[in-house]
Amino acid sequence: MVKKIIKALRWLKCPSLCSGLLAVVHYFSAFFNAFSGSNFQRKFEENIFKALMIISAFTVTGILIFILAVIFLKGFPAINLDMLIKTPKGGYYLGKEGGILNAILGSIVLGFGATFLAVMVTVPVVFYLNLYLKKNSRLALSVRFFLDVLWGIPSIVYGAFGFTVMIFFGLKASLLAGIITVALLIIPIMARSMDEVLKMIPFELKEASFAIGATRLETAMKVVFKQALPGLMTAVLIAFGRGIGDAAAVLFTASFTDSLPYSLFKPVATLPLAIFFQLGTPFPEVQERGYASALVLTVIILFISILSRILSKKFTRNIIK
Amino acid sequence: MEFKTHISVKSLNVWYGQHQALNNISIDIPDKKITAIIGPSGCGKTTLLKSFNRLIDLQDGISVNGQVLVDGEDIYSPKVEVMDLRKKMGLLSQKPQVLPMSIYENVAYGPRIHGLKDKKKLNEIVHRYLKESSLWNEVKDRLNSPASKLSIGQQQRLCLARGLAVEPEIILGDEPTSALDPVSSERIEQKFLALKDKYTIILVTHSLRQAKRLADYVIFLYLGNIIEHGFAQEIFENPKYVKTQAYINGKFIEEHKINRELNLKGTICPDNFVKAKLALEELDSGQVLKIIVDYEPAISEVPKAMEYEGHKILEVKRLNKTDWEIIIQKYDEGYII
Numbered sequence: 297m298v299k300k301i302i303k304a305l306r307w308l309k310c311p312s313l314c315s316g317l318l319a320v321v322h323y324f325s326a327f328f329n330a331f332s333g334s335n336f337q338r339k340f341e342e343n344i345f346k347a348l349m350i351i352s353a354f355t356v357t358g359i360l361i362f363i364l365a366v367i368f369l370k371g372f373p374a375i376n377l378d379m380l381i382k383t384p385k386g387g388y389y390l391g392k393e394g395g396i397l398n399a400i401l402g403s404i405v406l407g408f409g410a411t412f413l414a415v416m417v418t419v420p421v422v423f424y425l426n427l428y429l430k431k432n433s434r435l436a437l438s439v440r441f442f443l444d445v446l447w448g449i450p451s452i453v454y455g456a457f458g459f460t461v462m463i464f465f466g467l468k469a470s471l472l473a474g475i476i477t478v479a480l481l482i483i484p485i486m487a488r489s490m491d492e493v494l495k496m497i498p499f500e501l502k503e504a505s506f507a508i509g510a511t512r513l514e515t516a517m518k519v520v521f522k523q524a525l526p527g528l529m530t531a532v533l534i535a536f537g538r539g540i541g542d543a544a545a546v547l548f549t550a551s552f553t554d555s556l557p558y559s560l561f562k563p564v565a566t567l568p569l570a571i572f573f574q575l576g577t578p579f580p581e582v583q584e585r586g587y588a589s590a591l592v593l594t595v596i597i598l599f600i601s602i603l604s605r606i607l608s609k610k611f612t613r614n615i616i617k
Numbered sequence: 618m619e620f621k622t623h624i625s626v627k628s629l630n631v632w633y634g635q636h637q638a639l640n641n642i643s644i645d646i647p648d649k650k651i652t653a654i655i656g657p658s659g660c661g662k663t664t665l666l667k668s669f670n671r672l673i674d675l676q677d678g679i680s681v682n683g684q685v686l687v688d689g690e691d692i693y694s695p696k697v698e699v700m701d702l703r704k705k706m707g708l709l710s711q712k713p714q715v716l717p718m719s720i721y722e723n724v725a726y727g728p729r730i731h732g733l734k735d736k737k738k739l740n741e742i743v744h745r746y747l748k749e750s751s752l753w754n755e756v757k758d759r760l761n762s763p764a765s766k767l768s769i770g771q772q773q774r775l776c777l778a779r780g781l782a783v784e785p786e787i788i789l790g791d792e793p794t795s796a797l798d799p800v801s802s803e804r805i806e807q808k809f810l811a812l813k814d815k816y817t818i819i820l821v822t823h824s825l826r827q828a829k830r831l832a833d834y835v836i837f838l839y840l841g842n843i844i845e846h847g848f849a850q851e852i853f854e855n856p857k858y859v860k861t862q863a864y865i866n867g868k869f870i871e872e873h874k875i876n877r878e879l880n881l882k883g884t885i886c887p888d889n890f891v892k893a894k895l896a897l898e899e900l901d902s903g904q905v906l907k908i909i910v911d912y913e914p915a916i917s918e919v920p921k922a923m924e925y926e927g928h929k930i931l932e933v934k935r936l937n938k939t940d941w942e943i944i945i946q947k948y949d950e951g952y953i954i
Contacts, residue, residue: 430677430678431677432677432678498714499675500710500712500714501714501716501717502675503672503675503708503710503714504708504710504714504715504716504776505716505726506672506675506703507670507672507703507706507707507708507780508703508704508707508726508727508730508779508780508783509700509701509702509703509704509727509730509731509783510700510726510730511700511730514730518716518718518726518730519716519717522716522717522718523717613763614717614718614719614722614763614764614765615717615763615765616715616717616765617765
């Protein structure tokens, strides 16, 4: 029976489910072998949970690989050099000619700008929470609670909020407005991940620094920061990926344009919106270009995270494992 | 025998939340001698040590009253700069804690934050104190490699060099050899003996043999109280109090004042846990409950669950073939020291 199911799955070309099921079968048989032993119940639990973990791991990686494969298979044939070095011809990507250079550059500028702004705000907040406030201080608990709530707010709400503020001040959609809105969106994400990283720093390490007579600021900058750098870097990357890939927050605030980003106060094009527009058209050729844009966005995020990991290795050789 | 006093503690009380960790401590600590603080675990040795350089300020829910005079100045008065105070004392912790920097930077960290920028002088200081903690020969070729790559014994000596580099008057050791192998421990002990001409050394130790080898002066703490203090010879050869005698002879039996007893023989998990919990709820924080169980899983499960609830397990003892005794102290705030 089980073999039949596996055969069917193999036929369906579903490797993750197939191997997951194999693992279950394997561990069930292990359980039955263990049945005769005296500790059979404990072994049974161990094996069941191990099997569940293996299934989940395979499923998650499988889905991820599946997404990447779809983007690559659909997007790669449509990519050509023109797409990467030219601006669109035919208004907001709807033509089949020209490229998405404006959106590539726009997204990079917007992503870096927003991440930079968010880091400027977040780092002081998390260091204050973890080095200056006591563990159970009411202020720290409420700040963490609000950050958690903000994390859950959908990005379109941030976009709408940014839009309302812009109208209130009589401003038009611009790169700056986009940067500020995306920064607001990613601050809670960055802050909570950095917070968890700093919580993991052993108390004894801070104590060692204080014992020499260091102030909290010196301890934060010279000891805790160095020790936490890889974790902080990951937090920045998570936030960057989230920020550069968000369409809803920039829809009203950064707007869209066919020209390259040249001013902080002019609208700017972004890749998520390019994908959104291109996939929304009824023309298959333009839709394919949408997948190509998605591929470009994915590659940018991948490239930046690999690069920063290589760079961070240089600064983290002294950390205590 | 008379001695010159370096640190003088006057009726010091320390609370962690509701729990009183130190109870009316008054003691004079001699200058340029090794003072050992001994006592069973959880008796407040480390708290007393850390009250000297105000590291206990960093703990949550701490309150302190009383005086600690260092060189005649009360360190808990608001005028005192904590940074300057801590500079006067080098700390060696239980587990050597190097900073995430190179070996050189670890030693230079202290002088640097206290304002020394001259490269030449820094080099000199690093050289001098690495030599003083007898680490120089082992690391002179790799001063720029990460400190975390050193062996644990070397790390503790590096911590010593780091502490000495700010030119303190006092060295505080919180069981500094407990994580080290015998050879490294021996080296640290030798170092202490060599340094006691120049520094006042205060050592928390759970090893009586170490206290015997090193100490000139001994303080015996028990449940937050000083039971006895005096010169090492006196304490070890002629202790005045029964408790000290018992502890020094290794026959120390912890006695707990039991506020309530509960016989839970014949109950299984989690019934016994729930019954014990209900009984604890009637007690005040800090009071002690004794339960007797005969269900084998309860011996590990009940203490685990109680600790999870924030209570403190004082003792798990076998009474006879079937019965076990578990002694639990209630904590409302969930502070575990």
